[in-house]
Amino acid sequence: MVAGIRTDISMTMITDLALLRLLHLVSPTLPIGSFTYSQGIEWAVECGWIATPTDLQNWLASQLHSGMTHLDIPVLQRLYHAVERADVETLEYWIHILNASRETSELLLEEKNRGRALTDLLIALEIPNAARWKPLLAQSQSAAFVLAAVHWQIPLQQTAYGYVWSWLENLVLSAVKIIPLGQTQGQKILHEMTLLLPEVVTQGLQVADDDIGASSPALAIASSRHETQYTRLFRS
Numbered sequence: 001m002v003a004g005i006r007t008d009i010s011m012t013m014i015t016d017l018a019l020l021r022l023l024h025l026v027s028p029t030l031p032i033g034s035f036t037y038s039q040g041i042e043w044a045v046e047c048g049w050i051a052t053p054t055d056l057q058n059w060l061a062s063q064l065h066s067g068m069t070h071l072d073i074p075v076l077q078r079l080y081h082a083v084e085r086a087d088v089e090t091l092e093y094w095i096h097i098l099n100a101s102r103e104t105s106e107l108l109l110e111e112k113n114r115g116r117a118l119t120d121l122l123i124a125l126e127i128p129n130a131a132r133w134k135p136l137l138a139q140s141q142s143a144a145f146v147l148a149a150v151h152w153q154i155p156l157q158q159t160a161y162g163y164v165w166s167w168l169e170n171l172v173l174s175a176v177k178i179i180p181l182g183q184t185q186g187q188k189i190l191h192e193m194t195l196l197l198p199e200v201v202t203q204g205l206q207v208a209d210d211d212i213g214a215s216s217p218a219l220a221i222a223s224s225r226h227e228t229q230y231t232r233l234f235r236s
Contacts, residue, residue, distance in 0.1 A: 021152035022159070025145065026166040028173065032117040032141070037110050038174040040222030043229050045178045049222070053189055056175050060168065060193055063216055064200050068167070070214040071101055072142065073160050073204025079146040080156050088133065095140045101213060103220040106227055114141035118148075127151050160201045168193055 028035060041059070044050045050059055075098045082090040102108040116138040122130035127148060130137065137144040142163070149159040169190060176186040 018152055018154045018158070022149070022154045022162045025148055025152075025154075026162040026169075028166075028169060030118075031121060032114045035170065035173065037114075037170070038178060038226075039107065039110070039171060040219050040226055041171060041175055042178050043226040044218075044222045045175075046229060047222075047225070049218070050175070050179065052179075053181060053185055056172075056179070056181075057189055057193060059218075060171060061196060063219060064164070064168075064193075064196055066214045066216050067219070068164055069200050069204045070207055071098070071212060072167075073164070073201060074207040074212045076142055076146060076160055076163055077156060077205055078209075079140075079143050080150060080159060083129075083143075083146050083150045086129070088136070091133070091143060092136055095136060095143050097212070098140060098142060103215065104223040104227070106223045107219075111141055112139055115139055115144050118144040122148055157201065157205065160205060161197060164197055164201060165194075168197075 024030075041050060044059065050056050075094050078094045079091060082094065099108055099111060102111055118141055119130060119134050119137040122137075122144060123134065128151060130147060133147070137147060145163060146159065149162075154162070172186050172190050172193070175181060176183060
């Protein structure tokens with residue numbers, strides 16, 4: 001009985017620690033420059049595409065049901081399994097697929113810049129394979145994110161939730177500054193948008209290899225136009 005209790009306590013500690021590590025990984029204070037990107041929202045506000053909280057919610061919901069569901073989450077899943085097996089060839093393959101699917105130079109540069117910053121952080125935290133795989137991980141924030149998640153024993157589904165939540169929170173915080181919205185309104189939007197995440201993650205984890213891929217024309221246009229926007233606060 002005592003041994004069983006000790007095992008239960010040990011498993012609870014592992015689960016709790018994994019949760020804390022996930023909170024660390026998705027924290028907006030993580031020094032990888034997340035707060036410097038708007039992913040086209042800045043131009044979308046400038047041209048009048050996004051002017052109200054409802055506009056913002058529709059913009060984000062569209063991306064959740066397209067890119068996140070059919071590209072980011074399925075690729076994240078495959079990166080996760082590749083890291084689990086230390087399968088560098090498969091890891092490289094899916095990094096290239098993800099990067100090739102970034103529709104503008106800004107979005108690709110963001111993927112690589114944040115990947116490089118996160119990889120450097122993981123090296124500083126002495127995460128195994130971070131230094132050895134740096135040339136690959138530095139090309140993709142998703143791959144570096146997954147390496148940390150696997151090392152910290154964060155389950156795949158929770159890793160996907162954390163990834164999507166981090167993306168959503170960063171963009172809402174950016175929009176709060178750009179539109180602008182009050183902090184309370186921003187939190188209301190996060191509260192409403194969170195209701196979409198279970199379906200998005202569940203569907204994303206069920207996408208087959210041949211069905212991976214998504215296109216968001218409005219995002220591509222906004223991101224491309226942002227590259228030459230005269231006055232801007234954000235890098236993309």
